[in-house]
Amino acid sequence: MTVQPIVQGRGIVKRYGHVTAIDHSDFDLYPGEILAVIGDNGAGKSSIVKSICGAVHPDEGEIKIEGKPVHFNSPLDARDMGIEIVYQQLALSPALSIADNMFAGRELLKPGVMGKVFRQLDKKAMEDFARQKLSDLGLMTVQSINQAVETLSGGQRQGVAVARAAAFAKKFIIMDEPTAALGVKESRRVLELIQEVRSRGIPIVLISHNMPHVFEVADRIHIHRLGKRHAVIDPAKFSMSDAVAIMTGASEAPPIEDQQLTPKVA
């Protein structure tokens, strides 16, 4: 049986002058899974992820989305295909409201003349949609959808960013260190949120340094080392220290048959 991967990258290369950030790396994301990407600093994990969403333009190699080769010029192209990214710095405009942030760059216009000719925003529709999406994810603890994002706590902001991604993602979501800046309780909420999103059928690429969080939510772990996909493991079969050892080169990558290059068959 073969499940078609959502994303399939083969032999991806990216060089910056003499530095090879991505060195003939592969990458696979399958439907419905949370794929964690871990790697030491400078291993190129963020480069490989950026290359599948258009933020980095690979020099060589091939990227297929649902079997079709793609060439993204910018993350906007990827976004148009339904690929959403939750950036570590969240990419929220502090002074704008939650609703405005959710619809940043894809605002809804009023129907009829007011929208078509006068380009008037349909604020009510956007607010309703934002409120709906936040409640779906159990995030309606904020007082008002018109609150400025800067008045929210770190966890709430993360929630808005995740809700935005979940609301518009058709293919998959990339999350870059979603818990790095959060406290214990807020991290917990975000991890629950990630699982909530996955349960809606949207696959997630999770970049994180936090091993407990990775092991808790990931279905498979892509270990990146020296610009390459070094191994892909099943968190149920390896310990955190194994993963760290593989990631840092302290131990060899496990033999291919012990790896988890495709999802576990349920």
Added chain:
Amino acid sequence: MKTIKSAIKLAATASIVALSAGAAQAETGACLITKTDTNPFFVKMKEGALQGAEANGISLQTFAGKIDGDVESQVAAVESCIASGAKGILITPSDSRALAPVIGQARDAGILVIALDTPFEPAETADATFATDNFKAGELIGQWAAASMNADEAKIALLDLNASEISVDYLRNNGFLQGFGVDIKDPTDIGDEDDARIVGNDVTNGNEEGGRTAMENLLQKDSGVNVVYTINEPAAAGAYEALKSVGLESQALIVSVDGGCPGVQNVAEGVIGATSMQFPLLMASKGIEAIKTFAETGEKPQNSEGLDFYNTGVQLVTDKPVDGIESITSEEALKLCWG
């Protein structure tokens, strides 16, 4: 900071020297330093200087401040002139006093310094001053205005230059008042008069915007204003607009000083009642001639009789002449105007 500044100055000097290096080194060098190069008056002055320089075989460098009152640029310009070995400097000082030290340096270096249009304080700071008799210019329009109306029922608005009260400003203002028959008290002070006919003074920066705003302010004090003195013709045009916007343009007589072509044209069209024309081209060309004489014979120019400067003349322009005051018509003046 200081080194950066002097480096910039050096670079500026170097580029100027390089630019003028084409001119033969043996020629007599002269500099013209104006307050700005945006005022048509100085533009005309520069034109006169360039003509004079060409006619007399003098190589002329020209400098200007960025805005009126830009002393620093003028100091740098004088320094550049000293460095380039000029024989003479023609300067309209942006500040009558602040430039004295650098002018002293220039004269110590054997350069003939002639103030154009604006005298230094004291006038002896420079070797000579070639200027309009600004007091006389004001006096002529004052006399004309007094003779053109019932001076006892005058309500006078005075639209001056700016808050610094430089000499040209108080000379014209007080000349006008004296000509009109007002006791001017201190001749170097603006606004110390107590004649009840004066509605007030305001500043215009010598442009239309300032003229309009100042006129609006004074109409506020008394809407019966019927004589408006203005420092120059753009200010007069602005004042006219302010009067016109409330339908009072025919009630007030506007007088001015300068003799720029649009100003003279405004006399022809009745916007301005009379203006005192001055002769910037003459100031500059006479200045260049003086530098040539000085370079050849070492002789310095002399002042006009009874004045502490060389008077380049002033001429009343009006199409409604009055007895006893010599004037020319706007038609004649259009042939002489500048700008």
Added chain:
Amino acid sequence: MAEPAPQRPGGQDFEQTLNQSDTNVARFENTDRTFLKSLQHFLHGNPTIVPVVILILGIVGFAVVTDGKFLSLYNMNVILQRVSIVGTLAAAQTLVILTAGIDLSIGALMVLMSMAMGHLAVSMGVPAPLAVLIGLGGGGLCGFLNGLLVTKVKLPPFITTLGTWRIFYALIFMVFGSQSIRGGDIDKVAPLLKFWGNVLVLGPVRLTYGSILLFVIFFVLWYVLTQTAWGRHVYAVGDDAEAAELSGMQSDRVLRQVYIVAGVVGGLAAWMAIGRLGSASPTSFAEANLESITAVVIGGISLFGGRGSIWGVFFGAIIVQVFDAGLSMTSLDTQAKYMALGVLIIVAVAMDQWIRKVSA
């Protein structure tokens, strides 16, 4: 191989205690807010209040000092007429400052375009409507130049417009000379240029078309900034350009458009300026760029971008004229007037900073 890591869907071991922990992450002493704190919060939510309050205080203050003369119809009319030019420039300046930029060149751009319109129509015989269009387009082109330098060459807006300010000023005198184009000549061939100087008499109120246009400009700008996606993008780009870019806005394009629109509005101000002065004057409005920045700052637009309301600027522009007119009616001298305006600017920015701290 190593042992499998235990999967505990409820979270990590150390997190088990969370169930019993206090559900409050942090608490704020909301109960004993001082009056000042409440005021601060109120102003944070209603930033336009500050300029309105300053305006009212100013009007009342001058009315008292001048024995009510300040409130004369003539004076009110004059203030509304005067505000039109700098107010229009302030509208353009607002767009640029909202993107965390600044436009030092806008005043020079206006003078350049008013000379261009006047020169084309009067000296070159270009039909007046075409001269106006060329002036507006030229303003847009100058703005486009600023926008290109900011987005393509990546120069800071301050440096860019410091440079273009000088360039535009030099162009005025190099291309058009230093002599004003007379009102009389404009009347003869192109009265359209003075259109905005016409006066609409409504009983005792004498509004110039220019002051009406000013209101229209602000209304349109308000609509664009608050009711359209582009307006949201302007705020977002000024707030955090990187975040705006990452969330799918094209920051550079928005920036370029902002400078172009500012330039066109500057061209409109140029047209209005001819109406006010009666002539096209190269020496007037030398400080209009700084006055427009003053109006924007007093109006509560943050110089750091992304915050503030356009109506605040409307009131800010009026405040500047009210103080200017009011101080001229008192017997203060010109320098004292400048000083008072300086104090006003500092107070306004200090207020802005204080109000912004509310979120910190």
